[in-house]
């Protein structure tokens with residue numbers, strides 16, 4: 522009497538095992554497809570970010586090599602004109618001097634524009650120097666006093682150029698946000714080693730945010746999220762109303778995790 526029920530149990534066990542195997546395979550397939558899609562999206566973002574960076578670098582080069590050269594040329598011509606005119610009146614001299622001063626300011630402005638568009642200093646002197654130069658620019662353009670603190674031990678050479686540029690862009694956006702939203706005129710930028718990579722934190726003691734997660738809907742922070750996804754890093758915001766805001770960005774070292 523026992524053998525039919527034993528057989529039944531076997532049928533039950535085997536069919537259950539079969540169902541589990543089929544379900545397991547389907548889940549594995551779905552997960553694999555999803556992983557592939559996530560990776561494709563990441564590659565696509567990476568392509569977009571790289572194309573945008575290359576375009577910005579080109580614009581910065583043209584501003585620097587072409588526009589500024591032409592402005593300098595016009596300045597030289599104006600000086601020559603001042604010398605050519607025989608016995609110029611006071612009014613003429615003043616107008617020429619005024620124009621030369623105007624051109625000088627224009628050249629400064631274009632130079633700053635080129636730096637904002639693509640920090641050439643980042644390629645030549647590295648991230649801490651580029652952050653110092655950004656701080657100096659913001660003191661002039663936004664009246665923001667920025668202290669840059671570099672913790673020892675970071676291997677900036679191990680970070681890809683795209684990742685270093687991303688950290689710089691995070692500092693740029695974070696500091697612009699301090700100037701625009703925090704209601705204070707001071708900020709600190711910390712840069713140093715963390716978790717096999719490099720981090721940059723932009724800190725203020727300003728008004729803070731009620732819901733930092735929800736606030737990340739602005740284009741600036743959204744763009745940063747996208748950019749850091751592309752370089753396999755991440756950004757996060759810690760903020761409390763009345764206590765200030767800290768934007769932290771991290772990128773992995775090349776050949777490291779991620």
Ligand SMILES: Nc1ncnc2c1ncn2[C@@H]1O[C@H](COP(=O)(O)OP(=O)(O)O)[C@@H](O)[C@H]1O
Nearest residue numbers: 698699702703729736738739740741742743766
């Ligand atoms: N340092 C900060 N202090 C206070 N509020 C901030 C700060 N940074 C960002 N925010 C808030 O988060 C929002 C989103 O920021 P962001 O994505 O950079 O967009 P945007 O600067 O264009 O408004 C801002 O509009 C602001 O309300």
Ligand SMILES: [Mg+2]
Nearest residue numbers: 698739741742
């Ligand atoms: Mg912003």
